[in-house]
Amino acid sequence: MSRVMCYKCNRPQQLCWCGKVVPMATRTKFVILMHPYEHRQIKLNTGRLTHFCLADSELYVGERFDEHVAVQALIADPQNYPVLLYPGEGAWDLSKGELRAGDFEGRRLVVFLLDGTWRQVRPMLRFSESLQRLPRVMFSGAAPSRYVIKRQPEAGCLSTLEATHELLLALERSGLDEYTIPEQMLEIFMEMQAFQVRCEEENRRPDFVPRKDQEKVAGRLNPSKRRRVF
Numbered sequence: 699m700s701r702v703m704c705y706k707c708n709r710p711q712q713l714c715w716c717g718k719v720v721p722m723a724t725r726t727k728f729v730i731l732m733h734p735y736e737h738r739q740i741k742l743n744t745g746r747l748t749h750f751c752l753a754d755s756e757l758y759v760g761e762r763f764d765e766h767v768a769v770q771a772l773i774a775d776p777q778n779y780p781v782l783l784y785p786g787e788g789a790w791d792l793s794k795g796e797l798r799a800g801d802f803e804g805r806r807l808v809v810f811l812l813d814g815t816w817r818q819v820r821p822m823l824r825f826s827e828s829l830q831r832l833p834r835v836m837f838s839g840a841a842p843s844r845y846v847i848k849r850q851p852e853a854g855c856l857s858t859l860e861a862t863h864e865l866l867l868a869l870e871r872s873g874l875d876e877y878t879i880p881e882q883m884l885e886i887f888m889e890m891q892a893f894q895v896r897c898e899e900e901n902r903r904p905d906f907v908p909r910k911d912q913e914k915v916a917g918r919l920n921p922s923k924r925r926r927v928f
């Protein structure tokens with residue numbers, strides 16, 4: 699696999715999303731708060747893909763956000779109506795129309811999404827009181843996860859990309875936003891997984907030689923390859 703990285707989407711060139719993705723405009727702003735472990739995932743990082751698909755989105759990596767300048771500015775901005783996507787008791791269910799445009803009083807809806815496994819996301823919330831104080835939103839009746847590779851630890855868990863897709867469907871149903879390209883995110887998500895499955899199958903083939911071993915073999919055959927040139 700080529701190790702040349704695309705500077706724009708920060709992915710290996712073979713897995714590059716540029717040219718495939720049309721960043722979609724939305725009325726809502728999405729802020730993806732990514733756990734540092736999730737950030738290291740290059741191949742199956744759905745938070746980054748979500749960010750790439752949404753024109754009005756921001757992505758920040760960290761575990762604690764109370765001191766994070768950009769996040770705090772978004773929360774404090776009087777033009778914004780910040781909420782946290784986090785299911786549970788007390789969360790407004792967007793699928794049931796529990797949040798209406800009139801509630802915003804002309805402000806822009808800003809949805810914060812925590813990107814990581816539940817084990818990573820819970821402490822992110824515990825460490826960030828400013829996020830705990832945000833009103834919570836959720837959706838219900840979502841399609842089951844289409845994740846075929848990374849098993850979700852709890853039933854009903856969705857990847858960040860799927861959660862955003864469901865959220866957009868719910869926002870559109872309640873008249874809060876327009877979801878103009880609903881197929882894009884899921885198609886790229888499925889394509890990304892299919893590519894990953896193909897790579898793993900190739901790696902399992904008996905004649906497969908890992909790249910570093912290929913280099914070793916090449917070095918043995920051609921000693922000049924072993925020499926470093928400064």
Ligand SMILES: [Zn+2]
Pocket residue numbers: 704705706707708709714715716
């Ligand atoms: Zn790219």
